[in-house]
Amino acid sequence: MTGTITRRDFLKATGAAMTGVAVPAAGLCAAPGEAGQGAGRAGNGSGLLAISLNVNGAERRIEIEAQMTLAEVLRGPLDMTGTKVGCDRGACSACTVWVDRVPVASCMMLAVDVGERKVVTIEGLARGEELHPVQAAFIAHDAMQCGFCTPGLVMSCAALVESKPNPSIEEIKDAISGHLCRCGSYPHVFAAAMDAAKTLKG
Amino acid sequence: MAGNELRPMQYPVGIDPAALGEVERRVSPDEAPPLPPNARLAWIGKAVPRANGHAKVTGSALFTVDRKLPGMLHARLLRSPWPHARVLSLDLDAAARYPGVRAALPIHETVGRAVPLPPPGTSPSTPPARQVLYVGDIVAGVAAATPSAAEAALRLVHVEYQPLPFVADIEGARSGDAPHVFDGPVAGDSHAGGAGGDVPIAQQGNVRGPDRSGSRGNVREGFAQAEIVVEGEFRTQVQTHCCLETHAVVADWEADQLTVYMSTQYTVGVRDELARVFGLPLSRVRVVVDAMGGGFGSKSGAGNYVRAAVALSRQAKAPVRLVLDRREEQLDSGNRPATVQRVRVGARRDGSLSAVSVDSYGTAGVGIGAGVGNFAQSIYSCANFAIAQSDVFINAGPGSAMRGPGNTPGAFAFEQIIDELAERLAIDPLALRDRIDPSAVRRAERRIGAAHSGWSRRHAPGSDAGPVKRGRGVAQSFWGANVQTNSACEVRILRDGSVELLSSVQDIGTGIGTVLAQVVAEELGLRPGDIVVRIGDTDFPAGPPSYGSMTTASITPPARNASHQVLGKLFDAVASALGAAPENLVAVAGRIATADKSRSMSFREAATHLRTERISAVASRSDDYGGFARRFGDLASARNALGGVQFAEVSVDVHTGSVHVERIVAVHDCGRPMNPRQIESQVQGGVLMGLSYALYEERVLDRNTGHVLNADLEYYKIGRSRDVPEIEVIFLENYQGMSATDAYGIAEPANIATAPAIANAVYNAIGVRVRELPMTPAKILSALGRIPQRSGGQ
Ligand code: FES
Numbered sequence: 001m002t003g004t005i006t007r008r009d010f011l012k013a014t015g016a017a018m019t020g021v022a023v024p025a026a027g028l029c030a031a032p033g034e035a036g037q038g039a040g041r042a043g044n045g046s047g048l049l050a051i052s053l054n055v056n057g058a059e060r061r062i063e064i065e066a067q068m069t070l071a072e073v074l075r076g077p078l079d080m081t082g083t084k085v086g087c088d089r090g091a092c093s094a095c096t097v098w099v100d101r102v103p104v105a106s107c108m109m110l111a112v113d114v115g116e117r118k119v120v121t122i123e124g125l126a127r128g129e130e131l132h133p134v135q136a137a138f139i140a141h142d143a144m145q146c147g148f149c150t151p152g153l154v155m156s157c158a159a160l161v162e163s164k165p166n167p168s169i170e171e172i173k174d175a176i177s178g179h180l181c182r183c184g185s186y187p188h189v190f191a192a193a194m195d196a197a198k199t200l201k202g
Numbered sequence: 203m204a205g206n207e208l209r210p211m212q213y214p215v216g217i218d219p220a221a222l223g224e225v226e227r228r229v230s231p232d233e234a235p236p237l238p239p240n241a242r243l244a245w246i247g248k249a250v251p252r253a254n255g256h257a258k259v260t261g262s263a264l265f266t267v268d269r270k271l272p273g274m275l276h277a278r279l280l281r282s283p284w285p286h287a288r289v290l291s292l293d294l295d296a297a298a299r300y301p302g303v304r305a306a307l308p309i310h311e312t313v314g315r316a317v318p319l320p321p322p323g324t325s326p327s328t329p330p331a332r333q334v335l336y337v338g339d340i341v342a343g344v345a346a347a348t349p350s351a352a353e354a355a356l357r358l359v360h361v362e363y364q365p366l367p368f369v370a371d372i373e374g375a376r377s378g379d380a381p382h383v384f385d386g387p388v389a390g391d392s393h394a395g396g397a398g399g400d401v402p403i404a405q406q407g408n409v410r411g412p413d414r415s416g417s418r419g420n421v422r423e424g425f426a427q428a429e430i431v432v433e434g435e436f437r438t439q440v441q442t443h444c445c446l447e448t449h450a451v452v453a454d455w456e457a458d459q460l461t462v463y464m465s466t467q468y469t470v471g472v473r474d475e476l477a478r479v480f481g482l483p484l485s486r487v488r489v490v491v492d493a494m495g496g497g498f499g500s501k502s503g504a505g506n507y508v509r510a511a512v513a514l515s516r517q518a519k520a521p522v523r524l525v526l527d528r529r530e531e532q533l534d535s536g537n538r539p540a541t542v543q544r545v546r547v548g549a550r551r552d553g554s555l556s557a558v559s560v561d562s563y564g565t566a567g568v569g570i571g572a573g574v575g576n577f578a579q580s581i582y583s584c585a586n587f588a589i590a591q592s593d594v595f596i597n598a599g600p601g602s603a604m605r606g607p608g609n610t611p612g613a614f615a616f617e618q619i620i621d622e623l624a625e626r627l628a629i630d631p632l633a634l635r636d637r638i639d640p641s642a643v644r645r646a647e648r649r650i651g652a653a654h655s656g657w658s659r660r661h662a663p664g665s666d667a668g669p670v671k672r673g674r675g676v677a678q679s680f681w682g683a684n685v686q687t688n689s690a691c692e693v694r695i696l697r698d699g700s701v702e703l704l705s706s707v708q709d710i711g712t713g714i715g716t717v718l719a720q721v722v723a724e725e726l727g728l729r730p731g732d733i734v735v736r737i738g739d740t741d742f743p744a745g746p747p748s749y750g751s752m753t754t755a756s757i758t759p760p761a762r763n764a765s766h767q768v769l770g771k772l773f774d775a776v777a778s779a780l781g782a783a784p785e786n787l788v789a790v791a792g793r794i795a796t797a798d799k800s801r802s803m804s805f806r807e808a809a810t811h812l813r814t815e816r817i818s819a820v821a822s823r824s825d826d827y828g829g830f831a832r833r834f835g836d837l838a839s840a841r842n843a844l845g846g847v848q849f850a851e852v853s854v855d856v857h858t859g860s861v862h863v864e865r866i867v868a869v870h871d872c873g874r875p876m877n878p879r880q881i882e883s884q885v886q887g888g889v890l891m892g893l894s895y896a897l898y899e900e901r902v903l904d905r906n907t908g909h910v911l912n913a914d915l916e917y918y919k920i921g922r923s924r925d926v927p928e929i930e931v932i933f934l935e936n937y938q939g940m941s942a943t944d945a946y947g948i949a950e951p952a953n954i955a956t957a958p959a960i961a962n963a964v965y966n967a968i969g970v971r972v973r974e975l976p977m978t979p980a981k982i983l984s985a986l987g988r989i990p991q992r993s994g995g996q
């Protein structure tokens with residue numbers, strides 16, 4: 001929508017401005033081609049920034065617009081569309097990924113601010129063919145209908161069961177309280193998370 | 203196949219698996235033979251895991267928003283900031299020149315809203331100057347190489363508006379001196395739930411109606427005979443669909459083909475609509491959807507945004523992606539209309555109803571169809587029924603169908619009045635329904651639900667000491683068992699033994715793809731995982747829509763019949779190798795065998811005997827064996843409607859006014875249940891959407907500015923994980939011998955009974971009735987007299 005300045009426009013504008021100022025000041029400005037050393041980022045004269053992101057264990061060097069969120073970069077330049085955007089302003093948690101193993105809303109984080117932290121997305125949760133116990137439990141319990149909220153819910157539930165061996169139903173409800181599932185798959189999600197926690201422990 | 207003579211066949215009937223009866227139906231020889239009850243089947247009625255579950259939990263499921271085509275452009279729409287204005291000029295030049303922009307167009311599509319009728323005696327002449335009718339009405343569109351270029355170009359579109367008087371609240375719109383939303387009489391389709399449609403209906407200012415169709419008998423006499431009359435006025439709010447995947451399309455206009463990837467509930471309907479609008483033959487329009495992120499009624503047609511995307515693609519000569527943002531979604535992608543219902547019921551001392559009248563008005567914004575459906579008209583026996591429903595236009599985005607359209611707000615009012623009547627008669631609400639409800643299925647559901655919910659422990663209204671008071675309530679569902687007869691699918695067997703099912707039917711999250719695999723596997727003696735299900739593409743045989751709770755009923759019988767027919771061809775091919783007549787072969791456990799099992803070969807080996815690379819059969823939905831109750835073109839209603847009874851247990855804190863739903867027992871029927879786990883998922887979803895409607899959701903429209911104050915997901919409050927009660931889902935196996943699968947739908951009934959069940963439980967808890975949705979703490983406290991009454995809803 002035009003005509004109204006949203007919180008997100010503000011965030012993006014601020015992010016872009018900060019990048020323009022902060023990058024040279026921090027001495028990180030690299031010539032095109034040198035970008036991506038560590039978590040470096042660089043202007044390249046085209047209005048694009050070259051950055052490096054660690055996603056699912058791989059260093060990915062990409063050129064992005066400065067104001068792009070992590071969600072946009074994952075879904076666009078990195079072509080990993082498993083991460084979903086439901087609201088693009090922190091209200092639904094569909095876009096949840098792990099940043100250093102903590103679930104975050106990737107629509108609320110600028111890609112340039114990720115730095116050296118490690119990003120794990122839904123595409124990186126399984127070990128090869130072997131599904132994460134939460135993924136397997138979601139299938140077994142039919143913890144989805146349309147499935148649009150599912151990647152985000154899986155990421156939050158996986159973070160929970162990995163950090164808490166025996167979550168109570170209340171703890172599960174709290175851990176996913178920011179997620180919106182319009183299809184109402186919550187009861188099966190609770191059951192799946194409980195089940196996965198058991199699998200992980202046993 | 204064989205001659206057309208109908209053959210008598212015996213089908214299981216009944217709802218008690220231990221005591222099923224039989225009914226004889228005369229059916230065509232093309233029909234697969236009668237299917238035994240679920241207990242005797244391998245896959246149908248079993249909790250087979252969702253076919254695309256793996257894709258959904260690994261992120262590989264391909265939603266429309268995930269589609270990327272080579273050279274794809276990104277579109278954005280410019281929308282009106284005014285609730286009502288004349289567009290004096292629109293200048294797209296600067297936007298069109300912005301770097302990366304490939305198309306910029308004025309957009310003036312008006313699908314979904316009421317359209318002015320030409321004044322009598324005039325011929326269509328030059329259209330009047332463009333007016334925008336609500337905040338969010340589409341004005342223009344641009345398509346550019348990147349989303350940010352499209353966004354930037356949009357800011358360069360120059361529009362000169364002349365603001366006009368507007369009205370954005372229903373009571374204001376009804377008053378004599380209110381500004382008119384439309385200059386004259388209008389007509390249009392009624393999507394949202396009854397009242398209106400194309401019938402000519404009187405219109406006065408912003409009020410179109412009343413529509414009295416559906417009335418019967420003589421209510422005046424009926425009320426004269428009544429020994430008890432109960433009445434009340436009920437208000438329901440505007441609810442928005444909030445599909446997690448917003449409306450999304452990738453339109454690709456090529457020289458001789460239009461391909462549209464779209465998040466839709468009805469590929470065929472969209473294909474037909476776009477062919478008509480853009481003057482293309484059906485054969486040159488293809489609509490595709492793979493994974494689909496929720497619809498709930500809002501993604502039934504192509505709508506204005508898809509037309510815009512197609513037009514932009516045609517101009518740019520490139521594929522165009524258009525995904526609405528959440529704010530656009532809340533303003534302009536449909537909603538459940540608000541209603542005000544005056545309901546009156548007359549009864550005799552024995553509980554029998556002598557008269558029912560429903561007088562309602564509601565608003566679907568600039569759309570038609572704010573009626574309250576046929577709930578009160580249809581659910582209980584009563585000879586005298588009068589209905590009068592009106593649409594009130596306001597300057598807000600048009601309503602559309604939403605899960606149980608009409609019936610969901612209708613049930614909120616009517617099931618509370620029935621509850622009141624029971625209290626006045628001093629009989630149990632279940633006993634009253636036993637007297638007035640003709641449905642034997644719901645009678646059984648009441649009995650089961652009462653036992654599971656502990657109904658006998660229900661106390662007198664408001665009798666808990668408090669401050670947290672508990673209560674129990676019950677309410678029922680009514681929804682037609684609908685069937686789309688324009689429903690077909692193809693089943694193929696390939697020479698390597700692989701099997702494919704093809705249909706344009708789409709899986710919007712209900713799991714129909716899984717169910718189809720179960721049906722084909724059952725018939726062919728294979729496993730569901732062996733069946734490749736190709737759906738969601740109009741290049742395949744035309745499937746039904748995914749709305750109106752009609753998908754399973756419409757497409758599973760053709761799937762079974764096509765499987766049966768293609769299997770007959772396989773039997774023909776292997777009969778001599780097995781030394782038996784084709785009619786003496788069976789397909790079980792991955793093998794083709796003689797009936798006595800003395801000789802057999804694997805399905806895969808049997809397929810090698812095919813003369814050609816693949817064989818196939820196409821079947822379409824035949825009529826229900828007992829015939830339909832009604833039909834309108836391709837749409838038919840089965841003889842028996844769908845039921846459903848829900849029991850709610852709540853606690854209400856009379857100091858804070860907060861309502862906590864602790865438990866819901868939902869007892870439902872859907873003919874032969876096809877996949878119990880997926881049915882459970884859908885019923886839980888229906889209950890939670892109903893709970894959220896009952897307690898939290900409300901679009902807030904500012905009557906002073908015409909702006910929606912909560913066009914987002916933060917302040918448009920939807921129940922989430924912490925609000926989820928314990929939900930027990932129970933469903934009957936209801937065999938009726940109506941089709942090759944005997945399966946019907948579940949989505950809408952699961953939603954309709956929830957809000958009134960909670961409302962009745964709230965009454966039972968606090969002893970005061972809350973007649974307005976959502977039942978917020980403020981409304982509870984004001985009902986209790988702890989804070990002053992506020993004025994009526996929007
Ligand atoms: S898309 Fe990020 S929270 Fe909704």
Ligand code: FES
Pocket residue numbers: 144145146147148149150180181182183184185446495496711
């Ligand atoms: S499964 Fe559809 S939104 Fe959660």
